[in-house]
Amino acid sequence: MNSIKDNPILKREIMMDHYESPRNFQLIDDNSYRQIHVYSQSCQDDIKLQVLINNDIIEDIRFEGNACVIATASTSIMTELIKGCSIKQAKEIIENYFNMINQKEYGENILKEAVVFESVGRQVNRISCATLSWNGLKQLLNENEES
């Protein structure tokens, strides 16, 4: 299989696809979900994220909102990666994602489609778009542990 990150056309297609048909894009009215509202301090990105955790497994993850291509696609890809993972696995994925964004070593196989954001730092001001929901998820998982 060709590596996604070396194929700009494929990267673009993945991003556009997740923007135009975002996965897990619908919130649910259910108190057993934990919810977080994340929004950018500097632009219009505004996303609500929900997770359902049972026995340390992220059984469901959903989102809704109004955001740019990068924020929307990165959230959609994140939900696909995380759904069904244990908390431990999810944390590993999150850690690898932030390593990639910060130009450190990361596991390409762990991040799958999320590697499309590998070069987001080329426009420094867009890093916050690509990490908005990822930071939100991190916070949700931390809150889950504290409760």
Next chain:
Amino acid sequence: MFNVDKIRQDFPMLQGKTNEGKPLIYLDNGATTLKPNSVIEAVTNYYQNITSNINRGDYKLAYLVDQAYEKTREVVADFINCQSKEVVFTYGTTHSLNQIAYGYGLNNLKENDEILITVAEHASNTLPWYQLAAITKAKVKFIPLDKTGKITVENVRKMLNENVKIVSIAQVSNVLGCISDVKAIAREVHKFNAVLVVDGAQSVPHIKTDVKDLDCDFLVFSAHKMCGPTAVGVMYGKYHLLEKMMPLMLGGGMNLHFDTDFNVKLKAVPYKFEAGTSNIEAVLGLKAAIKYLKEIGMDNIANYEKQLKDYTISELKKLDNVIVYNPEADIGIISFNVLDKGKIIFGQDVASYLSKHGLCLRSGNHCAKNLWQYLAVDSTVRCALYFYNTKEEVDKLIEVLKTTTLENCVDVIL
């Protein structure tokens, strides 16, 4: 004669600077403006040659700075046609509006009084009034805008009644770029003995301002949107109103006397409003900015900007992937969005793509968060022109907008 090429030579930021490696095209003048050499020199001159505090004058150097500082008051007064004692230096439009809301509003408003604003106002001309209303139990009401986003005299008249104590509107909206007929509105407002506060942040830099002619009670603006330094602005107020107003901040430089029996005597207007050490270098920079604008001539500036604005709108209208929200703008603030397959591309994605081509434009709600229900979109991309922009820069914007697609916006980070 107005010569844009010659004018551009005065601005270091217009001398071969780049944005993302491409020649810089700065079209975000609604946010802040570039500075000419004379302003930069006035600021650095304060630090290099005449550093000392104002309001002291015990030694010659301090006396000279005092003189230069006070001279700025005269220059501002001449620029907007008022008396120099009616010119208060603040940290900007936001500070000025808060000063009026608290300093005037707290003493003059009671339960069920009304404050009139519009949905097009900037946060700085909205939130202080919300807060004032919460404290005094007065009510904030919104003057309806017409179809083009303008505040009409007729709509102001409809909203006025004896409970209205304050009307606060922008002379030019920072999103829609239309000029309000302040003079006619002032006449109506005064029939009800209310005061008219005018947010001049987007008008004073672009059109000639005469507060006597407008007969507004307060006019506020920021230096940095008119080639001056950041964090300095002006609050003009009619003298008898300023006299009755409480200062927002108290401290050094604004009092004559205080003692342990809590007797406090304040200085006269305008000094009672200027507590603490001012942004001295910025005030001196403002003086240089006004001098610079006057040398070019505010009428020349307004004429040139109008031509450039008309050209920009006509070129934008030719693009079938662009929606312009304010084709009837009076000044060079143009709000638009770009479509791909009939769907609006998120403003930030467009702005990032434009940035890749050297173009600096702002996307978002432009701090006017009440306006979006009215426009029925969440945000826009804003092209805000100033007198140093050129047709060629607009042509570049148009050329890049023609290639603005969702795919190209995504490619920016690949």
